[in-house]
Amino acid sequence: MNEITVLDAVTAFADWMEPTDAELSAIESELPLILADVDLVDAQITAMDHAPNDVDARRVRRALARVLAERAKLTNRTAMVPAGGAA
Structure with missing residues (x-):
């Protein structure tokens, strides 16, 4: 059986x-x-929570666009940063 030691808790x-x-x-x-x-997932969950409507569809589309x-x-x-981080 694996036991957690004090050393494990400290490290x-x-x-x-x-x-x-x-x-x-x-x-x-x-x-x-x-x-x-997070906003997109929230909009998708809200849309799944009840019958679909136009407001939910717009909210999901707006969140996806964002x-x-x-x-x-x-x-x-990130494409503008040179490779290796040197300027």
């Missing part, structure tokens, strides 16, 4: 397991896309 929160500044920066740059994806726009912005932003 689970070690400094080396924290995200680096580069990882946090990447998450921050992707945050608009993440939020747009996801695509944010994805395009992110792609264009």
Whole structure:
């Protein structure tokens, strides 16, 4: 049987397991896309929750358009960064 030791509990929160500044920066740059994806899933869940109507369809279309726009912005932003990160 596997048991959790005190050492496991202490190392689970070690400094080396924290995200680096580069990882946090990447998450921050992707945050608009993440939020747009969340809005899309929310719109889809709302549309599935009851009989379909025009308002739900518009909400899903708008949310999908926002996801695509944010994805395009992110792609264009990362395409402009030179390989290797050197300027």
